[in-house]
Amino acid sequence: MTETSLLPALTDADREQMHADYRHLHTHPELSMQEHRTAEFIAAELAALGVEHFRCGGTGVVGILRNGDGPVVAFRADTDGLPIAEDTGLDYASRDTGTLADGTIVPVMHGCGHDTHVAALLAAARVLARHTNAWSGTVVLLFQPGEETAAGAAAMVEDGLWDRAPRPEVVLGQHVMPLQAGTINISTGTAMAMADALRVTVYGKQSHGSQPQAGIDPIVLGAHIITRLQTIVSRELDPTTPAVVTSGTFHAGLKENIIPDRAEFTLNIRTFEQETRDQVLAAIRRIVSAEAAASAAPEPTVEEIYTFPRCYNDPQTTAGIAAALRAELGQDNVVDAPPLMGSEDFGHLADSIGVPSVYWMFGGFDLAAGPAPMNHSPFFGPVMEPTLSTGARAAVAALLSRLGPART
Amino acid sequence: MTETSLLPALTDADREQMHADYRHLHTHPELSMQEHRTAEFIAAELAALGVEHFRCGGTGVVGILRNGDGPVVAFRADTDGLPIAEDTGLDYASRDTGTLADGTIVPVMHGCGHDTHVAALLAAARVLARHTNAWSGTVVLLFQPGEETAAGAAAMVEDGLWDRAPRPEVVLGQHVMPLQAGTINISTGTAMAMADALRVTVYGKQSHGSQPQAGIDPIVLGAHIITRLQTIVSRELDPTTPAVVTSGTFHAGLKENIIPDRAEFTLNIRTFEQETRDQVLAAIRRIVSAEAAASAAPEPTVEEIYTFPRCYNDPQTTAGIAAALRAELGQDNVVDAPPLMGSEDFGHLADSIGVPSVYWMFGGFDLAAGPAPMNHSPFFGPVMEPTLSTGARAAVAALLSRLGPART
Amino acid sequence: MTETSLLPALTDADREQMHADYRHLHTHPELSMQEHRTAEFIAAELAALGVEHFRCGGTGVVGILRNGDGPVVAFRADTDGLPIAEDTGLDYASRDTGTLADGTIVPVMHGCGHDTHVAALLAAARVLARHTNAWSGTVVLLFQPGEETAAGAAAMVEDGLWDRAPRPEVVLGQHVMPLQAGTINISTGTAMAMADALRVTVYGKQSHGSQPQAGIDPIVLGAHIITRLQTIVSRELDPTTPAVVTSGTFHAGLKENIIPDRAEFTLNIRTFEQETRDQVLAAIRRIVSAEAAASAAPEPTVEEIYTFPRCYNDPQTTAGIAAALRAELGQDNVVDAPPLMGSEDFGHLADSIGVPSVYWMFGGFDLAAGPAPMNHSPFFGPVMEPTLSTGARAAVAALLSRLGPART
Amino acid sequence: MTETSLLPALTDADREQMHADYRHLHTHPELSMQEHRTAEFIAAELAALGVEHFRCGGTGVVGILRNGDGPVVAFRADTDGLPIAEDTGLDYASRDTGTLADGTIVPVMHGCGHDTHVAALLAAARVLARHTNAWSGTVVLLFQPGEETAAGAAAMVEDGLWDRAPRPEVVLGQHVMPLQAGTINISTGTAMAMADALRVTVYGKQSHGSQPQAGIDPIVLGAHIITRLQTIVSRELDPTTPAVVTSGTFHAGLKENIIPDRAEFTLNIRTFEQETRDQVLAAIRRIVSAEAAASAAPEPTVEEIYTFPRCYNDPQTTAGIAAALRAELGQDNVVDAPPLMGSEDFGHLADSIGVPSVYWMFGGFDLAAGPAPMNHSPFFGPVMEPTLSTGARAAVAALLSRLGPART
Numbered sequence A, B, C, D: 001m002t003e004t005s006l007l008p009a010l011t012d013a014d015r016e017q018m019h020a021d022y023r024h025l026h027t028h029p030e031l032s033m034q035e036h037r038t039a040e041f042i043a044a045e046l047a048a049l050g051v052e053h054f055r056c057g058g059t060g061v062v063g064i065l066r067n068g069d070g071p072v073v074a075f076r077a078d079t080d081g082l083p084i085a086e087d088t089g090l091d092y093a094s095r096d097t098g099t100l101a102d103g104t105i106v107p108v109m110h111g112c113g114h115d116t117h118v119a120a121l122l123a124a125a126r127v128l129a130r131h132t133n134a135w136s137g138t139v140v141l142l143f144q145p146g147e148e149t150a151a152g153a154a155a156m157v158e159d160g161l162w163d164r165a166p167r168p169e170v171v172l173g174q175h176v177m178p179l180q181a182g183t184i185n186i187s188t189g190t191a192m193a194m195a196d197a198l199r200v201t202v203y204g205k206q207s208h209g210s211q212p213q214a215g216i217d218p219i220v221l222g223a224h225i226i227t228r229l230q231t232i233v234s235r236e237l238d239p240t241t242p243a244v245v246t247s248g249t250f251h252a253g254l255k256e257n258i259i260p261d262r263a264e265f266t267l268n269i270r271t272f273e274q275e276t277r278d279q280v281l282a283a284i285r286r287i288v289s290a291e292a293a294a295s296a297a298p299e300p301t302v303e304e305i306y307t308f309p310r311c312y313n314d315p316q317t318t319a320g321i322a323a324a325l326r327a328e329l330g331q332d333n334v335v336d337a338p339p340l341m342g343s344e345d346f347g348h349l350a351d352s353i354g355v356p357s358v359y360w361m362f363g364g365f366d367l368a369a370g371p372a373p374m375n376h377s378p379f380f381g382p383v384m385e386p387t388l389s390t391g392a393r394a395a396v397a398a399l400l401s402r403l404g405p406a407r408t
Helices: A012-027 A036-049 A114-130 A152-158 A218-236 A274-294 A315-329 A346-351 A387-402 B012-027 B036-049 B114-130 B152-158 B218-236 B274-294 B315-329 B346-351 B387-402 C012-027 C036-049 C114-130 C152-158 C218-236 C274-294 C315-329 C346-351 C387-402 D012-027 D036-049 D114-130 D152-158 D218-236 D274-294 D315-329 D346-351 D387-402
Strands: A052-056 A060-067 A072-078 A097-099 A105-107 A137-144 A170-180 A184-186 A189-192 A194-203 A243-252 A262-271 A301-308 A311-313 A334-336 A357-365 B052-056 B060-067 B072-078 B097-099 B105-107 B137-144 B170-180 B184-186 B189-192 B194-203 B243-252 B262-271 B301-308 B311-313 B334-336 B357-365 C052-056 C060-067 C072-078 C097-099 C105-107 C137-144 C170-180 C184-186 C189-192 C194-203 C243-252 C262-271 C301-308 C311-313 C334-336 C357-365 D052-056 D060-067 D072-078 D097-099 D105-107 D137-144 D170-180 D184-186 D189-192 D194-203 D243-252 D262-271 D301-308 D311-313 D334-336 D357-365
Touching: A012 A036, A012 A114, A012 A387, A036 A052, A036 A060, A036 A114, A036 A137, A060 A114, A060 A152, A072 A114, A072 A346, A072 A387, A114 A137, A114 A170, A114 A387, A137 A152, A137 A346, A152 A346, A170 A184, A170 A346, A170 A387, A184 A315, A189 A357, A194 A218, A194 A274, A218 A243, A218 A262, A218 A274, A218 B218, A218 B243, A218 C218, A218 D218, A243 A274, A243 B218, A262 A274, A274 A301, A274 C274, A311 A315, A311 A346, A311 A357, A315 A334, A315 A357, A315 A387, A346 A357, A357 A387, B012 B036, B012 B114, B012 B387, B036 B052, B036 B060, B036 B114, B036 B137, B060 B114, B060 B152, B072 B114, B072 B346, B072 B387, B114 B137, B114 B170, B114 B387, B137 B152, B137 B346, B152 B346, B170 B184, B170 B346, B170 B387, B184 B315, B189 B357, B194 B218, B194 B274, B218 B243, B218 B262, B218 B274, B218 C218, B218 D218, B243 B274, B262 B274, B274 B301, B274 D274, B311 B315, B311 B346, B311 B357, B315 B334, B315 B357, B315 B387, B346 B357, B357 B387, C012 C036, C012 C114, C012 C387, C036 C052, C036 C060, C036 C114, C036 C137, C060 C114, C060 C152, C072 C114, C072 C346, C072 C387, C114 C137, C114 C170, C114 C387, C137 C152, C137 C346, C152 C346, C170 C184, C170 C346, C170 C387, C184 C315, C189 C357, C194 C218, C194 C274, C218 C243, C218 C262, C218 C274, C218 D218, C218 D243, C243 C274, C243 D218, C262 C274, C274 C301, C311 C315, C311 C346, C311 C357, C315 C334, C315 C357, C315 C387, C346 C357, C357 C387, D012 D036, D012 D114, D012 D387, D036 D052, D036 D060, D036 D114, D036 D137, D060 D114, D060 D152, D072 D114, D072 D346, D072 D387, D114 D137, D114 D170, D114 D387, D137 D152, D137 D346, D152 D346, D170 D184, D170 D346, D170 D387, D184 D315, D189 D357, D194 D218, D194 D274, D218 D243, D218 D262, D218 D274, D243 D274, D262 D274, D274 D301, D311 D315, D311 D346, D311 D357, D315 D334, D315 D357, D315 D387, D346 D357, D357 D387
Parallel strands: A072 A137, A072 A170, A170 A357, A184 A334, B072 B137, B072 B170, B170 B357, B184 B334, C072 C137, C072 C170, C170 C357, C184 C334, D072 D137, D072 D170, D170 D357, D184 D334
Antiparallel strands: A052 A060, A060 A137, A097 A105, A184 A357, A189 A311, A194 A262, A194 A301, A243 A262, A243 B243, B052 B060, B060 B137, B097 B105, B184 B357, B189 B311, B194 B262, B194 B301, B243 B262, C052 C060, C060 C137, C097 C105, C184 C357, C189 C311, C194 C262, C194 C301, C243 C262, C243 D243, D052 D060, D060 D137, D097 D105, D184 D357, D189 D311, D194 D262, D194 D301, D243 D262
16 A cells, blocks of 8 residues: 555446445346356446457356556456355345256355455456556456356366467456455465365165164164264364365155155365375265165265365465555555365366466455354355455456556 | 855956056056045046035045935045155056145155055945945045145044034045055054154254354254154163154255255154153154254254044954954955054044044055065055955945945 | 962061061172072071072072972072162162172172062972972972073073972072062063173274374264164164163273273163064174274174073963962952063073973062162162062962972 | 584483383383382482482472572473383383272383383483583473373472472473484474363163163263264364364273163363363363253263363573574474474473473384384384484483583
């Protein structure tokens, strides 16, 4: 902030537009890989700015802001919401619904704050598009769908992203978190955990509820597995090695008086090291298989749903970005932080072309007013300011630090 | 069978009609209290026989076969199917679907054999209607919906059943079971267990799957409850006191990386004595509540879905019915049997007017060919004969034993 | 036998002697197969009566009351106490201790009432010895050690019991229970369950308590096995098939900050049918083995400690004994009862020579005064009367019903 | 101190004596607070060196090596063994036994390597006593008993340690670990975890093993608690917050056919932060209490056995010590390390008089030869060299870095 005046700045009009964008996006979230209206909205905004753009990876949108020779830098904002019933009480809260793969209609909410990412990146694009005299090169705006399912980054890459857009020398990105609004946390090296998702189907033998002896009870089997899985973290790993094994869903049975023939549950695994990941995945398979044997049940099936790569902040690149963020937002407002248990498919965008990437967290809450809800909570409603302005300013500052100097 | 010739008998044409009825019913099962097409089918058959009839309890049908003065005797056949994906491989297997209360579309199957009950009772009605010279009095044919949910008998009684139909002096009924086709099991006194169904909702606290510390995990809580509930039967009850506590469904969560805010499961409880029932229900509530406390979770809710009364065979009345069945089917083919863990709302039809009732089981399988599937199994496909003829003959014989003599 | 006056009767002096014997025995219980002082006491009493006797099976005593030609009938009383700290508050409560196989010193109590069996059989012997004019034949008095460990009957048989004592045509026995004092329960056919005892050792890997990742935790493994074993009764057996799986001991570890290398627990299994027994034993081995696999632990060891045979009351013989008991104690005081989950090695005495046996239960408590403690409770203190007199009268009446008529 | 040659050095004779001491100590370990022979051995060695000494805290020994004016520095070695059956196969392995508080006789082993601490400190004392020309001030040698039970440091302080010995300006100490022999790990700030030990007694209701309905099964209750306790680490704590909850012992029951009236188990808890500690202890109490409620059992008792304070390395003091160790042992052989989950009562010695302390770990194994066993393993047998020399040299170097200069 020592020389903010030299940087292109957000105007009041920019802020108003950003707030309006945010309200609209928050009210109308869409499930992963179904972000059709969101993509249309983004494309319309880019068109209004005169920014070249195209669809990519289904519901992804890529904007290209060309400004003469110079470095190519990419910035990614993810766009998807979650199947959560919003309970924030905000006047712009979502009441929209979506449809899961199995046909179930569910409420949808921007429960992870991706709407702030989109609104802030659109505002940053607006500033950069207005101040083309202040920089040179090319900005690639990546509005990525399907982050929550680890599907979107891969979908964009597979859809020819880097054949259709200029290849950047670095990919940047950011995420809103329950930190103090106005501040940023940035890690060097590992930034976020690897994540794996598994779908486990255990098989029993269906029978009348009054005749357990004629069946094999998959719900009791599943309960023992869920209970046993707790011992991976509590007993099998070094206590100083962070790891998470969460079962987010468990579904079995249609009727209280029928012992069903199967139960299905999903697991979400977070680890920081490949060795830990291998150990946890092996322990899960061992426990699932052995517990089925304890029930005299058939061998369960364990399917991979997705794998999130580790999100890695290249140390040298990160040092430069952190300096730029500190210059813009104030020395004390940018904090070196340890890695997070959360996961991201952000890294795939840069990994797929072998360039470095940097990812940081920006605050979304006034912690003085009480504890902030966590991401994926039905109460996750960031305060609009200084959250959005911080996101937009961080994007502008980080991009400018990597773009070329003003054209003369 | 010693004097079969005196009884009105099934003809080959009766059997052909009964088989055709059965194939049709089996192919087109309907969920409880949604038996619309089944009710139309039954009504059409009764109309074809010239039997007076009316709808009762929504999708129930009552036929009244009047034949002069004499005793009034009722016979009940239940009509509903189950949300099971049929796997019998029969050429007349069901591929129909139904819709659960929550909108889920599910496969439907006559997995409990109620189609045999309907086909056999229609055949019996045909025989009695043709041989009005062989008996006197009134037969009340009760085609009851919604047995599987304990809703149908109550619905018919509440819909004025006994104001609209003549009050019988006894209510009879039967159920197909994995016994040898051609044989019957009959109990004196308690015939089937009391059943209770509960819906338990445990509440956690939603959070991101990578941040268990920010939430309370309702799936882990539910798993501990399911595990703990096993100790009611294994540790709290006298080992010689039969009881069952089954969880037929467990549902929680929409996404593998969100710890959900609740889990819902249903329980099905079978007991023979009121004292045992009270003890089991109290233990369930105690365990559910304490396990929630162990998770620091809010108090769960426990709702009653239904209660099946005990199905009681009045000893004196049963003795007479058993004698009639033995006379028709052969001494060795009617076996005195201990009570079953299964449950029925059949008893409510008689209890509501304070008359006795008798209920028996008839076999549906050729046990020499291999073990029979249990009711509610996706493989439950009774052999048509001698299953259906036995059911029809038993109905005729039992009814005649209580009706008046031939009119002179 | 319908006229009680014809039977040799207990005198007041008999009762006083029996009460004194009982107090002495109750105060000085001994552990199974260590009944040295008890054996000396019994031998001294038999000597005082002039009854021929010898030691058999270590701490067993056999008395032979010969009274001319006639039937030979055996009556068995077991003599051992239990490692329980008595809490009856009786003035003759035990404060004695004993030493377990592993050297542990434990309190000992007649917590199963075997002292009443001994006192009553000594009193019966006294009556019969005094009234040799009222009967003929031979009474074999079997004071058997080690019933609680299923070791004593086998030890006596192996020590040549039936080579050293006349072979009886029937073996009788009785057990005090929490029934109304003065009454008897008798079963026809199966009287008591089969019992099996197993010792399970699960192996982990020892490590420092702060480094679970370096070890395999056998206590957590054991806890999962204990929890899982509950499902055998709750889910694998027909609810109408009585069975018990109890773990009576669980021992692991010496220090709170060392994860030990093993845990050892014992199981006690009760079943009525060989098929059920086989099923339960197989399920235990399956679960123990699979849970070890779930822990990545070595294969546990499962050792048999003992097997109790089924205790079977030959129907025809039982009918005669029950009639004799009813004649002596009153029609209403002898009740036909279902079999008990408890177990006995009593049956082995008769089985080993292929003769029938009959076993009954006599009450030891005033139920009007409150609920009676169960056998093996630290509060198990039978009321002396009419408990002991009932036991003695039952023994006399049953023996006389099988012995020969008065010698003329 | 940069030139090793200036430091007093271990001679071959010192090494031989140290090895002989070590062999003796290893062969004859004693349980915590019972180190009578060990104390005699140490006292005799100090006497041989002419070092003033006294007993303190029962089996503790304090040596005071006075060498004119100058700083007072204390060095602590703990002296106790563990109830572990040694399985190292060493020719000097222990075959000694000890007696636990409940009278159980157990094997004893120096399974945590305290024998290396004693042998190395005695050797260091020997060197310093021989080279009094090389330093000035006073060395306080603290041979502390009962580290494993957190009883010894407190016992010495309560026995007037700091009234009887000169008060040091710093307390030093070290521990052998499964690191490469010849190397040292040292942490700045928190060095070792806080540890708490609890004894939990759950109460059931005793009954015959065949009558679970008459009792409340404390083993099943305990199993559910052990299982549930795993969720504290797996679900309640931040995955990046290290913590351990270990149950090292579980004891219940005397006989397989008696459901006992209680089960007793111990817990060992490791945490780094007071807030985490409070959270874990509260969760344990909550779970224990709620699980008892789920069993309809009485409220359990939870007793504190001991609390280990956090072991904290004062940063400034540590910097100096680390420099001295690097100078003596080589730059690369002294590694900055994260804190350990292990715990120590070492900190209490300094905390009790408000002076700083520094604690480090020295390696005891040749890692190239295979993985090293963990402390408390029955295979924990450090290689004698360079283990012991490293310990002795580290002690000498660290002490000299804080003592005064050579007297002139």
